[in-house]
Each structure stands twice: as structure tokens, then as C-alpha cells.
Amino acid sequence: MVPQMFHAAPNPRRELPAAREPAGTDRAVRTAQPTGVPEAAPKPAPTAGRDAFFDNAKYLAIVLVAMGHAWEPLTDGSRAAEALYMAVYAFHMPAFIIISGYFSRSFDMRKDRLQRLVTGVAVPYILFEVAYTFFKRWADDTPDQPISLLDPWFLTWFLVALFIWRLTTPLWKIVRWPVPLALTIAVLASVSPEIGDDLDLQRVLQFLPFFVLGLCLRPEHFRMVRRRAVRIAAVPVFAATLVIAYWAAPRMTSAWFYHRDSAQELGTTWWAGAVMTLALFGCSLVLVACFYSWVPTRHRWFTVLGAGTLYGYLLHGFLAKGARFWGWFDHPWVHTPLGEIAVTVIAGAVVTALCTPPVRKVFRFAMEPTMAWAFRKDPVEAAGRRTAS
Template sequence: MTSAIPRSPGAVSGAGQAVAPKKREAFFDNAKYLAIVLVAVAHSWEPIMDGSRATKALYMVVYTFHMPAFIVISGYFSRSFAAKPHQMRRLVTGVAVPYIVFETAYSLLKWVGEKPHELSISLQDPWFLTWFLIALFVWRLTTPLWQAIRHPLPVALVVAALASFCPSIGNDLDLQRVLQFLPYFVLGLCLKPEHFQLVRRREVRLLSVPMFLFALAFSYWIAPSFASGWLFHNASAQQLDHAWWTGPLMELGLFCCSLLMTACFLAWVPGRSMWFTVLGAGTICGYLLHGFVIKTAGFAGVFDDHPWLSAPAGEAVVSVTAAVVVTALCTPPVRRAFRWATEPEMAWAFRGSK
């Protein structure tokens, strides 16, 4: 996403992260675009995958790495964030303000679409996909802390494990997700360019094929009994009707699986400029806007009124449609049209702004 994941470490871009004033790296733009397509497609499967073991298996595999990949890359490009005034300004305009705008917009959509029609706008309780913005805001604010301690990743894993069996954390700011996804962001802070070069080696690319096939087969095997809630990282073990001690075990296990699948995904991301590379700069629009399309379709009864969409052919149509829609939403014209909401300047709000 544009505001969430900048071009490269150094100066400032997007949501206050540190990036150097140099040419965008095609690899990361390609990764962002491909990941956002998977996000949209996976969201489109949710209303139609009940009763389809194969679709749930695909859903589970995609969910193990699409958001972890985004978060790791976000952390990687936040390494130089030191809470300097210009960085704080971009953090506010590139993350906090879009969160307020889109959380309000999604709340209005929910008010119109759900019955009974009850208007509830609470910035403390993110709905649907806006959680990522508030999480990114918190993660980036704490970046100086993670860079100051000796062993940040183990500490972050302990924090995530503790959160996984603490139902008292509640829903405010979706803190369960903030804490349980934290290790991926901290891992990104610890990575160096050579680590991304390592996963893009030919042997890793070849090994990723059987790994993906094994993941699909394993997911197909456990799909009927597996609770998808574990993949969302938004609830404690007790809230998922499991013993408290399963929380830390699942947290560590899913972290290992997600890193492995993320590496397999990145291994196949092209490093050269492609026709879709330019779309990587507009993934914030694709991410924030595609939800309106999916939720509106759901509220309008599209999925309920057309049961054929749950058949294999229908699922293929829904998947292709979601991919096309999110691709269109990532294009430069859409990005320019929504810049007022996703990347506002707001010079009037800051001291020393020209």
C-alpha cells in the first residue's frame, strides 16, 4: 500500500516512514500489487466458500501469508523512523487521517446496509479492513523502542503469545490484531536487503513449489475442522473456544508457517518492471476501496440471490472479478482521485508548513 509501504529506506514518503529519494524498487511494488490482489480475492471468497472444502483450503493458504507479507515489508521500510517532526507529520496524514476517513465511511456503509439500521461510528472499534491502519500507526510509533532493545523479535513474540490468551484485552483499536501481528512488523525492522535477495534465489523458488503444494494438501485435510479465526489474529484462544495454552502454541506455529509461506510467495515475485509494477504505488486505494465493493455486493444480496456463485464456475467468476476490480482501484487515476483521503497534505495543520 502506498502510504503503508514506501519505496526504500531513507527520506520520508507515505505515512511518515523513512525512504531514500531514489527510484522505486520494482520488486516491492510487484509484491504489493500481487498481495493486494490476493487480499481482495480472499475477501471475495468469504461469502461463498461455505460447503466448499477446496475453497476453504485455498483461503487458509492465502491467509497465512498475504497480510504477513504486507506487514513484514511495512516494517522493513520503517527502519529509519525515529519520530522526527516531518515523520510524525506524514504518519498523521498518511495513516491516522485515512483511518478516520475510511472508518467513518465504512461505518456509514454498515449503517445503510445492515438491518436494523443503527448508526454507530466508533473510531475505537475498527470494522472490516481498517484495522491495518490503526495497527500500522501503533507499530510505527513504537519503532524507536524496538530498535533500542537487544532482542526485539523474541520480545515481540512473547507479547503476541501473551495477547493470545488474554480475552480481557477487548475490541478497542483491535488490539488483539495489533499485538498478535506485531512480530511480523518487528521482523521487517530487523531485515536487510540481502535477506530479500536470499529468498529470491533460484533454489528457493524451486523449493517453494512443493511447499505450496504441501500447504494446499495439508489445508485441504484439516479444512473441515480448522477454525479460520486463528488466521485473523483478532481473538484470544478462549474466545475461539480453546484452552488458554493453545494460544501461545498456535501463535508460534502460525508465525513459522506464515514466514515460510511469505518466503515462498516472495520467491516468485518478479524483480523486474512488469505491466502491473506501476500499480504497486496505488495499493492503498485498492486495499481501502475494494471493501466497499464486496460489502455492498453482500448487503445487496448478490451472493445470497445467486447460489451458483458458490459452485466452482461461480467461484472462478467471483475471483476474477475481484482481481479485476482491485486492479482498477490501484491505477494512477484512482490514486489521484482519492489522494485527498489517502495522502492529504494538510499543510494548514502543522507548524512550519509552507
């Protein structure tokens, strides 16, 4: 430790609109604007209006997610793998969440947006939570594994978090200091073990500042981090991060980067939790800025895959967990330098394949169900259609 989606606009340096419909709304699908990983995808057809930068960022980040899951079983016996794991986990989810917040700026309680939130986030959560449970029963030989929608398993926590964050968007628009307030909530959560595991609320609250920050960002902020000076500065920053992570690997637990436990549950004092929350927030922001600075702004061969990151995110979880259940990492060769490289390449290739249009077509029923039958028709809209006909 969540966990849409086309061809980019030909001119990635154009100014983004000041207020764009968020993912999770019908209009957002019609305009085909990307919304950050783990969200429902529009139809996979070439569409003007997408910014290649965001699709590229989502694709590269989901590749890092898959690689991180592949490195996790290797961290016990490899200090280098642990260092890479910690460095990547410091920024890949914050990068996703900031983009999700950025494209949620226009979210309100309008009917079509709420419907899209249900079909694009809540329904995939329910379907995959159930699917993951049955998969674990079969692959891990645990027939008594319960189905619990209150206890997200593995990747589905992101969908729960996104649902809650999106619903609170109108609140963050009216408070005077949204980011400091969200950061205060995250700090308080990190020192409150009584919050418990229901709906993974620790993660929801501790990652909240990144979503709120995304709500506050504007197009010029993304242009700032894409300047040449920032790209150059990112080289020594990432190098220093790897050195620090290599030093820290045997000295601290990577569980801090999951944000799923309080400080007390990690065996330390409450004040250490407050300090670590603030410190990791600052470190993550720096690394996210460096990551964004290296993301291509023009259309690349993988840009279209940025539209399928929800698919890659949720589907690769079956292989990531299955590899552990079936003992694929028990072979000694996997833990050699060559084996670690091979595992990394395979993870990137698999998640790339899962983001492709054919896979999206097969699984669209679960990721983007229309479900018009489930919602009450708007009487004003229906009357307008009758009048027009």
C-alpha cells in the first residue's frame, strides 16, 4: 500500500480548461477527459480533448504499481529491492490521487454525476471485492474467507477512498484552508488506533491531503513542474531518494508508506506518527513533482493505455496475489539479480497488456456498467423528449 481512459490531444501544451467535468459523471465521459487511475473509463475510441500528459502519467504510475507488487516478495532477501520498493511507494499512489482530485474539481451533487459515481466507482468496488474473495478462497485454499464489503481486500481500498473523497468534494470547495485542514485530519488519523479497519478509513483519511491538494491545483501548476529546470533537478532528487531508501531499508518498516495503520499499531509513539505523516507528505510531494516532470507531454505509443488504467489496476491484482499463493516466488532463481529484473519486466508487460482496448472491451461490463435501469428517470427530461418528438 487503489486502486478512465484514448488518444491524446495533438497539442499537449494547450491550456487546460479552468473547470472540467470530473470522472464519475456522464458529461465527463462525453468529453473524454482523463480522471486519474482507478476510475471508470469512457469508450475506447480516439477522442479530442484528452491531455496526453495525464494519460502518460497514469500509465507510467500503474506500471510502477505493478512493479512494486512484484518487488514486495523480494524485499525480505534483497536490500536493493526494499530500497526501490520504498522509493516507489513514497510517490506512486500520491501521484494517482492528486490527478484524481484535480479532475474532481467540478464534482457536485448533480444527478448524472452521482449516477456516474455509483456505476464507475461503487459498482466496480462491489464486483471486485466479491471476485477477489472467491479468488482467494480458490487460490489460497481458504473456503471460509468471508465476503465483507466493509473490509476492502488488497486493491479495492482505493475505490472506497475515491467514493468517499468525491462525495466530500463540495465541502473542500467552501472551506478557507482545505489542504491544511485535510492534513490535520490525516495527522489525527495517524494517531488514532481506535479508527479500526472498516472501509480502510485509515487510508482514506491519511491519503486525503493528496486528493484535496489535487482539487486546489490549476493547469499552471502542472506546467510549472514540467519545466526543464525541474526535470534536471529531479535527477539528483531521485538519486538521493534511492540512497536514503537504501540506508533506511533495514532501519524502518515500509508499512509507513501504506498509510493503513496508526503510529501505535506500528509499534511507536503517537507523536512519531504525527511527525512521520507530515514528513512523508512533504517527501511525497517532492517526488510526485519530480515524477510529473519526467512524464512525456506528447502522444507516445502508451498514451492510449492511460485510458485503461482502472482495468490494469484491478485485474493485475489477481496475478499479483496468485503469484504468492501458488509459490512462484519460492524459486531461488527469482531472488537473483537476473530473476529480479525478469520479474520487474514481466510485471510491467502484464499490466500493460491489461490496459489495452481488447481487455477493456471484455471487462467493460464490470468497470463501466451503464445501469440505466437502476436509476429513476428525470421527469423534466422525459417531458422535454416527448415535446420534442
